[in-house]
Amino acid sequence: MSTTTISIIKKHYRLFRPISTSKSTASSSSQKHTRYYGFIPEPAIKNFFTGRIWSRMNTPYPQSKIETYIKRGYFDITPAVITEPKLKCRRCLNEQRPKFISFHCAKCQKTCHYCRHCITMGRMCSCDELIMWKKEQPRSRMQKSQVDFTWTGKLTVHQQKAADELLTSLKQNRNHLIHAVCGAGKTEILFAPIYASLKAGKRVCVATPRTDVVLELYPRFQQVFQQITIHALYGGAQNDTQFAQLILATTHQLYRFENAFDVMIVDEADAFPYTYDEALQRAVMKARKAKAPIAFVTATPSTKLLIQQRNEKWGYSFIARRFHGQLLPVPRYQALWNYEKVFYKEKIPQKLKNWVEQRLQNQQPFLIFFPTIELMEQATPLFQHIEPTIESVHSEDPDRKEKVMQLRNEERKGLLTTTILERGITIKNVQVAVVGADNPVFTSSALIQISGRVGRNMHYPSGDIVFFHHGITMEMDQARKKILEMNYYE
Ligand SMILES: [Zn+2]
Ligand SMILES: [Zn+2]
Structure with a gap:
């Protein structure tokens, strides 16, 4: 018998075999039977769960539907936190005991455990379950x-x-x-x-x-x-x-x-x-x-x-070369003694103020990196006094995306930011200053990434990158050295 004939028969069998016949038996082998010949999974369900490990009780589908698929053997099930031989989070694979919280659980009436490490993805304890789709991916069908x-x-x-x-x-x-x-x-x-x-x-x-x-x-x-x-x-x-x-x-x-x-x-x-x-x-x-x-x-x-x-x-x-072939902008140092104190006296340190005024005059968009949110928030109104479109962004800011877009569209002249914008963003002709480059949050990698925001556009391949500091650190020197090394590399 040819393979084609077999597949036609299988197809036929699948279409006409009455589902009720296999439903009446409960052994695992008949469940398998049900799965392949009596029941065709909805593509949407299969597509969603393939490769995913998901909370049994919290899917985008009606619970009754999920339970039907579980009954028909489409899912593997595991506790969210495995307790034997030792505690292990099935989601993030954490095994460190201090990262588990044990408590008396109202749901299972026992001592239950949850993983603190991945709790931002939703709390799941040892009596909660995760489901994983059993079948292979629809890989062979991709043409x-x-x-x-x-x-x-x-x-x-x-x-x-x-x-x-x-x-x-x-x-x-x-x-x-x-x-x-x-x-x-x-x-x-x-x-x-x-x-x-x-x-x-x-x-x-x-x-x-x-x-x-x-x-x-x-x-x-x-x-x-x-x-x-x-x-x-x-x-x-x-x-x-x-x-x-x-x-x-x-x-x-x-x-x-x-x-x-x-x-x-x-x-x-x-x-x-x-x-x-x-x-x-x-x-x-x-x-x-x-x-x-x-x-x-x-x-x-x-x-x-x-x-x-x-x-x-x-x-x-x-x-070692940018796509446009030009050298990497090399950071320059500028002392900004006691910058924190000056900001808390409601003033912008003079050299930094000059730098911003220069950017505004030249109509160049700019980013100013701050070591902490607190200092940045202290400084923001002072800068807004010079130019009202200046805004600040940090990791918790829900409007971050929009503000960056506005800088890119020239609706804002400049942004104050934490290290959150150190990478991944490209703004044409942007000029960059780091305030307090000596602060430990500015590692050499962070400083290299920040410097890397400058001169990315083919039509604006250079620009100013300045490290304002209260004392030069090794991290600053190392960042500068690595950038120079790349520029010398042939
Ligand atoms: Zn975890
Ligand atoms: Zn429990």
Whole structure:
């Protein structure tokens, strides 16, 4: 009998076998029978849950429907917190005892435990359950023609080389590190290797620690891959119910995936909080499939990442030039003694005031980085006194996205910000000052990223980057040294 005939018979059988026959039996083998021949799962349900690990009682679907699928064997079920042999969070894989809270639970009437570490994703205790879709991804059904690639830009020689190297690594299921200066055009490097992966029917995730980066990348990817479903996942984003072959997500959102991705790309791999949080690193490992390659992309790789790349023989691409070929703007130092005291006397330190006035006169948009929200909020009205469109942004600011957009559209002259805008944003002709560059929040990586905001546009390839300080630190020197090294590199 030919395969075609078998599949026709199977199809026929599936359509006409009465569901009630298998419903009456309860053994596991008959459940299996039910699953394959009596019941066709709704594509929407299957698409949503494939690769996800989700709270049983809190899905975007009616509970009765979820229970039907569970009864028919479509889901694996696990407690949200495993208690034996020791406590382990099934969502973020945390095993550190101090990060669990034990309490007398009203629901299960026992001592129950929840994980503090991933509580921002919703509290789940050991009597709560997570569900995981059992079936394989609809991978074989993705066809070549379904992925459209509509990018017409051109890569520089350096970008092309990195793109080719990454593609080779991904094909060999080998990890890869792209170490490229700010403004090298990292996103464009990813397009062709991602396209090749999508075309091969693979599911791809681009994860980044920062919501701002997800928001910046999403429209760009949508434009390039117009025919496939792309989801952007971050705290507060809506749950899309379709199957997305390409997912852009904050690393936090990966807690909700398991064994899902054939290719994992971690953009801005060194950004806070990813570097400091081992659970987020485990989330990346958990969300990808067992042998799926991970590509790390960053302008400021940590020593640890560089050593790991060397020891584990990952692929490696290095780009010291920006896409427009011009040198990186080098930060200059400017002493701003006792700047805090001056701000608290309701004054802007004179040199900083001069700098802002110069920008306004030249009609150049500007960013001023502050070490703390408190100092920034103290300073904001003082700057607004000079120019009323100046605003401040920080991580908790719900209007952050809009304010950045207004700066880009020239509706605002300048923004005061915390390190939240250190990466991921591009504003034409922006000039940058760091107030209190000597503060410990400004690590050399942060200072390199901040300096990297300047001169990104082909028509404005340079600009001012000034570190206002109350004493020069090693971090400041190291940032400057690394930028100079890149400029000398041939
Ligand atoms: Zn957890
Ligand atoms: Zn409980």
